Amino acid sequence: MFKKILIANRGEIALRVMRTCREMNIPTLALYEASDQGSLHVRLADECVLLDAPGGFMNGGAILDIARAHGADALHPGYGFLAEHAEFCRACENAGITFIGPPARVMEQLQPKIDALERVRAAGIATTTFSMPCADSDAPLMTAEANALGYPLLVKSCRGGRGRGEFFVASASELPDALARAQQEAHAVYGDRRVFLEKAILPAHQIGVQILGDAHGNLIHLGEREGSLMPGTQREASNQKLIEETPAPSLTPKQRARLWELALEIARVFGYVNAGTIEFLMDDAGNFYFTEVKARIQIEHPLTELVTRVDLVRAQIELAAGAPLALKQADVRLDGYAMQCRINAQDPWNQMLPSPGYLRRVRLPGGPEVRIDTYVYSGCQVPAEYDSLIAKLIVWGADRAQCRQRLERALGEFKLIGTATTLPLLQRLVRDAAFVDGTYHTQTRVPQLEMDAEAPQTVRDLAAAVALYHERAQQPLRAAIPTRMLSGWHRASRTLPE
Amino acid sequence: MFKKILIANRGEIALRVMRTCREMNIPTLALYEASDQGSLHVRLADECVLLDAPGGFMNGGAILDIARAHGADALHPGYGFLAEHAEFCRACENAGITFIGPPARVMEQLQPKIDALERVRAAGIATTTFSMPCADSDAPLMTAEANALGYPLLVKSCRGGRGRGEFFVASASELPDALARAQQEAHAVYGDRRVFLEKAILPAHQIGVQILGDAHGNLIHLGEREGSLMPGTQREASNQKLIEETPAPSLTPKQRARLWELALEIARVFGYVNAGTIEFLMDDAGNFYFTEVKARIQIEHPLTELVTRVDLVRAQIELAAGAPLALKQADVRLDGYAMQCRINAQDPWNQMLPSPGYLRRVRLPGGPEVRIDTYVYSGCQVPAEYDSLIAKLIVWGADRAQCRQRLERALGEFKLIGTATTLPLLQRLVRDAAFVDGTYHTQTRVPQLEMDAEAPQTVRDLAAAVALYHERAQQPLRAAIPTRMLSGWHRASRTLPE
Amino acid sequence: MTNLAVTLNEKTWYVNVDTAPVAENTWTLQVEGETLNVRVPFSNTTAEQIEWMIVNNHPFEIVFDPELRWIQTRGRTHRVQVRDLDVTVARPHSRDGRIKAPIPGQITRVFVEAGQTIEAGAPIMILEAMKMENHLVAPVRGTVSSVNVAPGARVNLNQVLAEVQADGE
C-alpha cells in the first residue's frame, strides 16, 4: 500500500479522503492556502504544506513538486480542481506518483467530450444530440448547427465538468451572447475556449450510475443516483444539485436494470478502471441518453456508501494500487434508501449570494442513520476563495418515506449561525409535494421562500418571541463580545440593489 | 398511533426518543429541571414542561399529572429513573397512558430479581448462584449464606439495575461493610433496602441479547452485545461499561447460536413483550449464566441498530401501541460490526472525578458510518445533577479491524473543551492489545493514562508547541473573553487530595 | 413597558413587554389580552446570541435575522415586521444610486458605460466570488454617472463600483 498520500484538495472532500486514509493507516499530506489554514483538513492531516503558488490547487506543477519533496507516492485529487485533468494525471504517472483515479489512458479518452460521445454512439448507445466543436471564429457555423439541432439547447465546454461553462439557450437571439460567455468561462476554467451545442431535453431526469473497475478487467456497478433537483432555472449558471437520492424515484425496476446494463457497456467502451459515474438524462418517455463519464469521486458518493456500505474512497485507493475488485456484482447489496442535501454558504433570501465569513455556532444533527461530511465547526471561517459547499447531510431509511422524514428531522437539528446558508431553502424543499411524492424532474421549480403556515397559537408565541428579541436588542449590550463585529462582511450582502 | 408522547427522561436518551417520534410525526412533551433548561432535549421538543417536584424524574406521580394535564397518551421512560419501575408502569396503565416498554404484568415478574432468577432456573436454564434476600436485621444469616456461596461474591439490590447498589466482596471481612453500603444505596435509589448475594464469576464476559416481542406471541432476537470492558476494578462502585461491541468477540458461532436460543427461551418464560435485553455472564469455560432481564432500551442499543438497521425506539413505540412485529426472525440481517464508546464528563487524570460545567467547544466526528448520540453542543452546560454520560460514539465496520480503526479515527476527531472527559482514556483503550485482539474480559484492567511513545521528531515539535503556549500564556490577555471565567468550577477538581 | 406591533405571517399582534424580567431569565408579555411567560437562556445574553426561547410550554429554537426581517424556527421561515408604537418617526428608507460591492470578489464583466441611460433592473456588471457569478443590476431608472472598475478588477466589500443618477433628480 502507499507510504503517503498527498490530498490535492480542500474542504469536506479533503477530509473525506483523509478519514479513509487514517482508517487504512496511510499518512496524509494536506495542502492549504493562507485563508484556509483553520480548515479541518489541515488540522487533522499528518502533514500539511502551504500551497503558495499561482493558481493554487490548479497548479499541478507546484503540487507535484510538493509531493516529490515530501515523499508522497500517491495523490488523491478529490473532485473539481485537477480531478479530471488528463495532462495532470499523465504528469503524475510520469513522475512515478500514483494518481488515485482512472489511469491517464482512460482520462485521455474521456477529456475530449465530443469524441467520447461519438464513441458511445458508435457502440450503439443513445447519447444527447450534439454539434461540432466551436472556437471563437466559428460563430456563423454554430448558428447553422444550432438551427439543425433546434432550440432550446445548451452551450457546453468541450472539456466540461462541474456545470461550469454551460449555458442554456432558449432561442436564436440568445445564441451569440451565450457562445461568448461560454467560451470566456471555458477558457478561464479549463484553459480551452472550445464549446459545443447540445440539444436540451426538457423535462429530464439526471441519473448517474456508480461503477468500479479494476485493472484486471472486472467491472461492477453499485446502483444509481438521481440529482434532478436544482435551485435555479436552466438559464442560470449556478445550476447545482440541491438534493440527491438513491434509488432514483423516477425509474421502474425494468428501466433501472436497463440503465445499469448500459452503464457497464459504456464503461467497457473506455476500458474504465477505478471509481466513476456514467451519467444519463432520461426523457419523459423513459429514453436514456448518455451525457458523460465523471471520472472521479462525486459530491453525492455518500448516497451509494449508505445503501451498499462500501467505502468508495477505500475502493479508489485499493484499485489505484492495482488490487483486484474486492466485490463481485453478486456481493453488492443495495439496501434501503438514501438522500443527501448540500448545504451551501449562500443566502437564499438574497439571490443566493455567496455568504462566506465567520461561523459562530455549528451544531450538527445526530442519531440513527445520519451522516455529516463537513469542514466547518463552531468558530471557523468560511473562506471566500472557494466554492460555497460547506456541509453535506446524508441520511438512510428503510423506505423512501422514512428516509425523507429522517432528512426533515435532521435538517431541523442543524444549526449554522454566522453566515447565511441554504438550510431554509432545503427545509422548505423537503416538504414540497414534488419531492415528497418523488415526481420531480429537472424543470421542477424550487419553491420560493415565503411565509409558512403555522397554527395560530404558534404564530402568537412567535410574535411574543420576536417582541422580546426586539426589546432585548434595544438594551445596551451586556456581553463582552460584540457579535456583529465577529460575524464578518457577509452581513452587508443585503445592500445588493434589487 | 399516539397523539403525544411524554418523554420522562433527559439528556441523550430523551433526544434519541424524540428523534424517532419526529420521524413518526408524533409530537413530544419534554420535561426539564431548572439546571437543565439549555439541554437539547428541551430545545428540540414540541412542548416542554418544567418538572418542579421533589425527586424530579423519579417522581412518577408528578410526571403522570403533567402527562394528563398536557394530553399525552403515551410515555417513554428512557433508561434509568422510572424505566424499570413496575409500580409506575402499573400506574400509567391505570391512568390510561401507554407506558412505552413492557406491560406491567411483565415488569411485575421481573422486578423481584430473585424470583425472576428462580423461574429461569426452574425452566432448566443456568443462572448465577445467589442467596436469600436480606433486610437490615439478617446480617448473621447473610454471613452463613456467604460462606455457603463462597467468596468472592457480589452484594446486589433486590431491585437492581444501572450497576447501583452493587458491591464486590473479596473475603468475609469485607462483608458487613458491603452489606451496609449496599442497603443504604439500594434504599436511596430504589426505596427498598433488600439486597442479596451472588457468587462472582471471574473472569467473565458480560453479554446481552436484544429481543423484541409483540402482544401476539411473536418473539425475535437481534443478535447480542458484549460489554465486558469496565474502567475500574470489580470493587469500585462506578463499574460502568466503557466500550461495547457487537458481535461479541468472545463467542464461537456455536456458542452464539446457543445464546440466542437461550435468550428467546427466557423471554418466553416471562411472556415478554416489547424491547428488552436478556443478560448473561459467560465464564472461561464458555458456560452461560443468566443474570437479569433489562426491561428497557439500553444505552448500548445503537450497536444493534447499526448492524440490523432496525430503529429500536420505533419498534418500542409500535409494539407498545399493540402492533404486531414488523420483522420475522428470517428478516433480521446482522451485517458487519459495531462498537460504541461512552464519553463521560469525568476526569481520567483525577480518579474519574465528575466534571460538570461549561463546554466551550464541541466538535463531533463525522464521515462514513459514524453516529453520535449526545445532548451537548458548543456553549452548553453539563449539569452536575445528573449522571456523567454526555455523548455516545458508535461506528460500523465491514469487519472488526475496520470497525476498530474507524473508532480510533473518529475518537481523534472528537473535540470537547471546557470540562474533563473520558476521551483520553478511550483513545488509549482502543489501542490496547486486549481490545485490538478482542481477547478482553471483565477482569481486563484498563491501561493507565501515562506518557505515550511518539517519534522523536514529533516530541521535539510538541516541545516547541508547549513552549509557545507557555510564552503566550505569560502575555497579557488580548481577547475580550476571559475563558477561565466561563469555564466553570470543574477546574478546581484538581485540588482533591491525592 | 414597551408597546410593539409585531407583524408575522401578515397578521399583526399588539404586544406589551415588561422591560424587566419577572424572574431570572423569565419575562412576561401581554399579547392581545393574554399573558405569556417567556424564558430566555442566561440573562447576560445579547439579543444576537439568543438561540432559543420557551414561550409558556413551547420551546422554540429560533434564528433571528439581526435586522428582524425574518425568523426561522422548526424548519419554517416567517417574514417579520416590528413597529415600536411609542416611536412615531419611521426610519427613512435609504435608496441611493450607488452600486456597491455586496461581497468582495472579482469583476468579470461590465455592461454599461458612463453617460448611458438604463432601466431599473438592467445589468450593470458581474462580480464573481465563491466560484459564482453575481449579477449587479441598476437600482433605479436613470443615467450611469460613473463606472469605477474594469473587468478583472478585484474589489473590496462596499467599494463603490458605479453610480446611477435616478431620473428626475
Added chain:
Amino acid sequence: MTNLAVTLNEKTWYVNVDTAPVAENTWTLQVEGETLNVRVPFSNTTAEQIEWMIVNNHPFEIVFDPELRWIQTRGRTHRVQVRDLDVTVARPHSRDGRIKAPIPGQITRVFVEAGQTIEAGAPIMILEAMKMENHLVAPVRGTVSSVNVAPGARVNLNQVLAEVQADGE
C-alpha cells in the same frame, strides 16, 4: 527571547522563543540548534483558546491542560513540565492539610472524627455528585483537627470539609 526547559516524555528540550511573531500568526523557536516555524491561528487568541498549531509542516490539534501538566494530541497524552530558565525561584508546592470539596455535591458518609490519628490515604468521607461516589482521603499522615460536615450535607466547591494536621508540624 525567552529560554525554557520543556520536559516531555521524560526528555528535556531547551527552547528559545522569540517574544514577537516573525510574520502574522507565525513564531520562530530554536530547539537545540534547530529553528522551527510555528503557526498559531489568529494573533489575538489567548493561550487557552489555542486549539491547534502547525510546527514546520506538522499540524497538531492540541488540548493543553491550562496548568500545563499534560497535553493531548492525536489520541495520545503526554506529561509535561516547563521551567523558565530566566526565573530562578520555583513556585512553592502548596500541600496543606485542609480537605476541600473538589466539586459541589452531597456528603453521604463520614469516616473520621476530630482527634483521630490517620495514615496518608485513609478514607475521610464520601462526596456524591453526578450519581457517583467520590472518596476523599487524607493527604498526609497526622491528626484530624476538625470535621466540619455531617452526612447529608450539601457542600459547595472548595468548602473546607475537614482538616488534618500533619505529623511533626
